[in-house]
Structure formats: structure tokens, C-alpha cells
Amino acid sequence: MVYWIFNAMDSVSKRLWDYGGSKKLLTQLLDEEQQRELEREQELEEERQQKRPPSVRPYEPQLHNEIKALCDMHGPMLNLSKLTSVFCPIADAFLGTTLYRECQPHCWQQNLWITDEFKRVIQTYRESLDPFLRPARWILIYRNEHIIFVSPFEANWLMGRLHDLYRKQSPGELFTTTLRLLLLRTRRDQSIIVNTTTLKIPPSIGPDRGAVTFPIPIEWLVAFFIFNGTLYFETTDEQAAYCRCLGVCPKPRTEIEEDAIEKCWITVDGFVKKSEHRDLLQLQQCRFHANPLAFDRKLVENRNNTHAPLISHVVIQYYHFSFEQKVKSLGFTSNLNT
Template sequence: MRKLGKHHWLSFWSSNEVHQQIQTMKKNSVSPNEKENIDNRITLTDILRWVYENTQQTTWDGLHLWATQSLSFQRKITAFRNINWKEQGTLYTNTTMENIARECLEDEVLELKSMYGVSKMFQTIFDIYSVRSKHSNICSSVEIHEAVSKRLWDYGGSKKLLTQLLDEEQQRELEREQELEEERQQKRPPSVHPYEPHLHDEIKALCDMHGPMLNLSKLTSVFCPIADAFLGTTFYRESQPHCWQQNLWITDEFKRVIQTHGESLDPFLRPARWILIYRNKHIIFVSPFEANWLMGRLHDLYRKQSPGELFTTTLRLLLPRTKPDQSIIANTPTLTIPPSIAPDCGTVLFPIPTEWLVALFIFNGTLYFETTDEQTAYCHCLGVCPKPRTDIEEEAFEKGWITVDGFVKKPDHRDILQLQQCRFHANPLAFIRKLMENRNNTHVSLISHVGSILINGVKRMVSVKRKAYEQTSFSAEKKLRKL
């Protein structure tokens, strides 16, 4: 890591077991009073501490076997010491070779009495080696014996091992038995209690098609800005709450999931599935409980509607596009509630503008785009300029306007590169990546459109075909404008 240069970075990948070990080590390193305010994010310091602790434990675990092997090595030195290797006329008789083999031979068959007959007791590795050396009565190199003793004294410490005069294979057998006999209790997070669902009167008022339009910004007890969905999570500050569109909302019921007592809400982030298009001006994410009531109410109004009456408030299912060519359903006219079909005009769907849609894609964890326009708007929203780049963009990259991951920070540089629609002041790519992993419960795939932009800074090819229902919706919108 000391050789890392500018724009170089490291990525650490680990199993869930390693993740749990690091989290446990981090919690144990702080005082009980500070555990409530501990940040659950794993930093480089936590990883290095885990590596250090594991290296220390591995070194200690291998000391006993290393000492046992040194005794075997010393015994072989003693066996070969009786032969004069420098004298050329030395005869290697059968008796000589048999004596060497007998003195170097180690037991292959161990009696149960020798394995389990000795009472168990705790001893330090240094004491085990000293007793074993005296028991073996090995008279070999004093230098080797002293060097091994010093190493065991320096690294063995006061930690004790449950063993006594054991060979290497016996030691391994007992270690396995200890692991089976040891009762390991992993501290699990405390149980949580869900909030009781509640339907506000303001939610019911959203279905009123003829009354005055609600001022959502003043109904703060029911409607919240979309970034408030991240309150209580580890990435709320990174979400840059004031940078999202002003017409994107969540309900208080959508935000409330569990009764928290300081726990991180990362695992309890509610999936973004149901949206209410309010008067074709606002998009409100609602909970399934609220969506169930709105669905029934809007169906009743649809059956009682007057001829020629058009609905500007619709409930829609919004699916994250986690596979190529997958429908998000939100722009399907027959699947909105009520259906966006008029007897005289045909389809009268209000298509969600692409600038709004890409913000919804960020929020719900979409990984693939349907058109190049969606991908371009997505990059503009994030303020990134990924590869392949134009000549002007390459020149800007050489000047340092564009970072390695593609982000353009300064507003005047964004104007030149036609990124005026960027919503974020600081680089949002790390936050978007965490959000995608949280939404999809997996690492972002490099072969996905979004994953390629976030990780590699490269735009992948996207199909430009438009579906038939979208063509119908736009033609119907033109008819309505003429009327």
C-alpha cells in the first residue's frame, strides 16, 4: 500500500464470516458507553487491525507445532552425528543404516492410553517444550535448543495450551475435540418491533380530484423529502439530502419501519415499490399498507367517473430493473391504478419524465437502462462523464476537470461539458454504490449498466428500441394537447 500513487485505490473483498469478525472486534475495542454511538462502517483501520490480530493468532497457533518439529530435527541431528562424513573411507553397513533409521523413526501407531490416559492440564508452550525436551533426552546442538527456547519465550507469552507431552498428530486431534466441545455463543442483535401501520387523513385527501391541490411541503408530519428515507442509516450524510428533486416525496408511514433504539436502519430500509403520481406534478413513495387503501379508493373513483374525465393522480408499481429488458411497469398504461386508458382517446398515460425517472432509478436500486436517453440522463444526474468520451471530454480529463471515476466537481466545468442537470455537489458514486448493494442485497455487477458506470467509469451499450406502449402513450399525449 505504500507504493500506491495518485488515483490508485484498493478494494477489499471478504466473506460474511470475516465481516462478522471485524464487526465483533470493532465493538469489543470500544467502551460500553460508546457502543450506542459506534459507526458500523468498516474502515481501513478496522481491516488492518483484523489482519494484525489474525497474524498474531496464527503465529501463536503455529508455535507448538514448530517446537515439536524442532525436537524431531534435533533427534535426527543426533542420529547422523555418529557418522564421520568427512572421512572418505567410511563404510555404511546395514547395521549403521538401521541404527540411523531407528533413531529417526517416529511412531506411526499411537495407543489410546498414551493419547487419552494422561490428565489434561494447561501449560505455556515454553513449559511444554522444556518438559518434552527433557523427556526425549536429546543431546544435540545447544545453539538450536537455546534459539528455540528464546523464540518460544518471546512469542509464546503467558497464554496457555491444553496439552501435555503430545505429538503433532495428537495435538491436532485434541484441537478438533476442543472445538467440538467448546460452546460458542455468538451475540446476535436484539429483536426489534415493527411500527403499527397508520393511515393519515392527508393520504386519503390525495384521491380528491376536484379539491385544491395539497401543499405537501407544509404537511411535514405526513410527507417528507425523499432523502429522509435514509435517516438512521449509515449513509444518510453521504446522500446529500438537499440535492434531490423537490417534487420527490416519501410518506411518514413509508419511513417508519421498526421502533429503533439506536440500531442502524441499514437492514430495514423499505423497498421502493409503490409510487403515487399526484396531479402529474409530484411523485410520492407510499408503503404497501397505504397503497392497499389507495388502490381500492382509486378503483371506486374510476368506476364512478364521468365521461371524458381524466385522472391526474395514479398509483403505480415501480420495479427496479435488475435484469436487461425488464419492465419497470410504472409506464405501462394498462397497469396503472386506475388504468390510463380513455374510451375516446385511447391511452392517456402521463409518462414519467426521464429526469424524474433516473432519480427513481437511483432510489430503488435499478441496474439496467432501457434506452440510451435513460443512461445519458443518469450520468447527467450524477455529474459523471464516463468512457467512451468525446475529444472535448478527453481534453477536460487531461486538464483534471474529470476525476478518474468520471465525476466533474466544479459547476463551471459542468457547464462546458453540458452537465448542468447534475443534482449533487460532492461525488455521489460511493453513496450510490452502497445504496445499490443495500437495495439488491449483493455487490453491484460489473456487467450491469449502472455497475459499469460506478466501478469502471464506462458506459455499456444500451438498446434504443422503444416499446409499443410507450409510442402509444406519446401519441395519445399529442392528441390530448390538440384537444
Template sequence: IYSSTEIHKAVIKRLKDYGGSKKLLSQLLDEEQQRELEQEQEMEEERQQKRPPVVQPYEPVLHNEIKSLCDMQDPTVKLYNLPSVFRPLKNAFLSTTFHEHSQFHCWQANLWISTEFQRVIQTHGESLDPFLRPPRWVLIYRNQHVIFVSAFEANWLLGQLQHLHRNQKFVQPPTTTLRLLLPRLQRDRSIFIDISRLTIPSTVSCSIPVEWLAQLFIFNGTLYFNTIEEQTAYCQCLGLCPKPRTKLEDDAYDNSWIALDGYVEQPEYRKQLQLHHCCFSSNPLVFVRKLLENRNSSHAPLTSHVGSIIFNAVKLPIL
């Protein structure tokens, strides 16, 4: 009589003899299908990745007019007389798909870009959407104008402004300062532009009017606000009246003064709703959403202050 252990060993031996080490056909098919699915997924991901074409970058140039901005004893430079070096902010969107939606007459007249900030690649008719320069370095000129400059220009301005400050060639306090501007992509993050010890040269007063900040937030792709004042200015700038609303605003919505997305189009309605700082004559939300996606390489999350406003027409609490 064979024991159970011996029977078990005998069965295993027979299975190995007849089955060998070959896998079942169904298992082989499953593995082959899995490999095909993985290959298809990789190919689909590659198709979705929009790689910009190979291009030739511009050689950076430092214009004398940029250097002259540091001369505090000279008369104020009339930027509008130097279009080869300074251009209104609207020109940042030339040769991009944003240009037709940017409503270029609606940007504040004291917001500028240098032509070097705009020049990134040598174009041959292709869209510059993938090559929009991140707006990081800002020169506050005579406390009147905001000029976005390239990193190459900022590097020279940084050294020159520090040199003049060390040699006490500045009027006090300095009215021309170089500052770093970062988009606020997370709550409670600094945007740097309003920190006095980070301005070059450092200055006691470095506040930026909130109406200026609102347009800078739109331009650089900010997602969060630090104060209710910033949030209000942002909505006012875009002509939006999002929820939660007052009784007057609820009545205006019921009367179709306010669109579903929160936009108030008619000037007389804006006046009654106290939207005194609206800069856009037509609904800018398509432009803002698209620009945010370009700046941050993703859609604005609905949990962010800006995402909630432009997608859900709802103001989230500023914590």
C-alpha cells in the same frame, strides 16, 4: 507349498489380529483438525452476519390526507403544507448513516415520501440502516408529484382508485395513479412503473420523465438500464463523465476536469461538458455505493451497468 491366495488370506488375518478396527493416530488427528476448522468457519460466519436487534414495529396509520389524494375534483393538495404526512424524499434517510452523505438539497422537489413510508420501527437511538423500507409503491399525484407510500397505504389507495374508476368519478384520463416500482436487477427486466396496464387505474399515457427515473433508480438500487437515454440521464444526474469518452471529454480528463472515478465537480466544467442535469454538488459515489449495498444486500456487480459506472467509470453497452 502355500498358494498366493492362502498367503494373502494369512497376511490379512494377521493384520486384523494385530491392527483390529482402530484407526491410525494420524488419521484421528486429521479428522479432529477438520472438525475444528469447520467449527471456526461457522463461528466466523456467524460473527460476520449482522443481525439487527429485536425491535418494536410501528402500528400502521392511514391519514385522511392520504385519502384526499384520490379526490380529483378538489384543489391540488399542497404537500409541503402537511409535513406530518408528506415529507421530501431526503427525509427517507433520517436516523441512518446515509443522511450525512445524501446531499438532501439535491433531490428533485417533486419527489416525496409519506411519513408512514418512513416509519418502520419504534426507535431508541439505534441506526435505521437495516430498516430502510424498500421503495416499491408510488403514487403519481396529478402527474406532478411522485410520492412513495407504504404497502398499507398502497392497499387502501388501490381499492379506492379502482372504485372511483369503476364508478366513472375520474376526470379522463386519470392524473393520479398508483404504480409499482421495481429495481431492475437483471437485464431486460421490467420496472413496472411505465406499463400502462399495470397502473391503477390503467391509463393510456404513463411515461415518466427520464430525469425523474434517474433519481428513482438511485433511490431504489437499480443495476441495469433499458435504454441509452436512461444510462445518460443516470450519469448526468450524478455528475459523471465515464468512458468511453469523446475527444472533448478526453481532453477534459487530461486537464483534470474529470476525476479518476468520472466525477466532474466544477460547475463551469460541467457546463462545457454538457452535464446540464447534475443534481449533486459534491461527489455522490460513496453514498450511491453504500445505498446500493443496503438495497440489494450486496455490492453492485462490476458486470452490471451501474456497477461498471460507479466502480470502473465505464459505460457498458446497452444490449
């Protein structure tokens, strides 16, 4: 009996040896696997280190007297084009980035501005400013004629000053200068707040108090959408105006547009280059001379810190997909349910 037990144990041991190998071999394999895992983790960490922006020094914030003068409701209107040390055309926000050469600086609306403080972010002269492009969150509507993007530091002062003027406001004295928050629409059914009358500073809450009711025209809004890298639209009118501003001819197409494709008036991504062709295709509101879609896509990626595949970008998607398909898609589409 004992002999049978030892014989069985030898048989089991032999099978374990045949199938499992030596303990030393298993340990060696485990060590090699751990080493490979450590090497993979080290490679990932090196990639993360490479993607991090360089160490930089931020600019010290400044509040110029010209910014304070924007709150003067009774004095003469400032000539922003002559105050170049404080106010800059909106395209100057891309100076020092790889986007500036593609943004077509002279094609933006003349009443869109940024402050020098908005433009100044970090102290550097060699590094690309792509990772430090300031988000566009606060705008000042100046006398209901000019749009000025301001920094959070400036917005904080303007907020307090305009609120103080609102508290001291005389009956029937309506303001035409307001500070507004502009949110990036990253989800469907999300408000961007900029036209919410009660959330302006000062608010529009009555016929004889606060600010004059001034909804921002859609032609100005689409410039915000481009500059802010928006992902969604609230209405089909916004989406159509966005495409007209970029000079894109989307689907579904009319017979005239189909004929224009055969004549090569419309490029493969939907852009219409020549002005005479835009007139025939009702794209007179296009502001760009050259195709802006590559710039627009890069700006969407920068603003949202994400990759925008060509077929899922909102403009390209408008071009490639039918109206119903865009509503059902999960990519960068507009919200058409409101």
C-alpha cells in the same frame, strides 16, 4: 504350509502397523478433525449471528386523512410542503441511517416525496436503520406533478379507493392521480412496470376513460433509479441520463472531454465537480454538488443486499469500460438490446 501363511500374515500386519499406525492413533486423529470441523461451524454460526439485525418492534401502521385526500380529484390541490407531519422530502427516507450524511438532502428534485408512514419502519432510537430501509415499491403520481412514495399499507387503501372511483367514473372524466408499482430492475429485459399504462390504478385504456396517459419523464426516472438502487437500464438514454444526473463523464470521450481530464476537471472516477466545467461538458442536469458515487454504491449494496465492487458498479463501469465492453460484461451493466 501353515507356517508360511502365519509368516505372511505377520508380514502384512507389520506393514499395516508401519503405514497405518495404531487404531488408537487413527481414532485420535479422527476426533481432532471432527473437533476442528465443529469449531469452524461454530465460528460460522457466530458470524451469522453477528450479521443478523437486532430484535426490534415495528411501528403500528397509520392511515392519515391527508393520504385519503390525495384521491380527491375535484378539490383544491394539496400543498404537500405545508403538511410536514404526513409528507416529507425524499431524502428523509435515509434519516437514521449512515446514508443520510452522504445523500445530499437538498439536491433531490422538489417534487419527490415520501410519506411519514413510508419512513416509519421500526421503533428504535439507538440502532442504525440501515438494515430496515424500506424498499421503494409503490408510488402515487399526484395530479401528474408530484411523486409520492407510499408504504404498502397506504398503497393497499389507495388501490381500493382509486379502483372504486374508476368504476364510478363519468364519461370524459380523466384522472391525473394514479397509483403505480415500481420494481427494482435486477435482471436484464425486466420491466419496472411504472410506465405500463394498463397496470396503473386507474389504468389508461381509452381516450375518455381511466387516467390521462402520463409517462414519467426520464429526468424523474433516473431519480427513481438512484433511490431504488437499480442495477440495469433498459435503454442507452436511461443510462446516459443517469450519468448526467450524477455528474459523471463516461467513456468513450470526445476530444473536449480528454482535454478536460488533462486539466483535472474530471476526477479519477469520472465526476465533474465545478458547474462551469459541467456546462462545457453538457452535464448541466447534474443535481449533486459533491461526488455522489460512494453514496450511490452503498445504496446499491443496501437495496440489493449484495456487494458492489468498484469496477463492477454501473456508474464506474460506464466510466472505465467502452460502450461495447459494457454490453458484453457480466457485472452491473445496462441492457442495450431493446
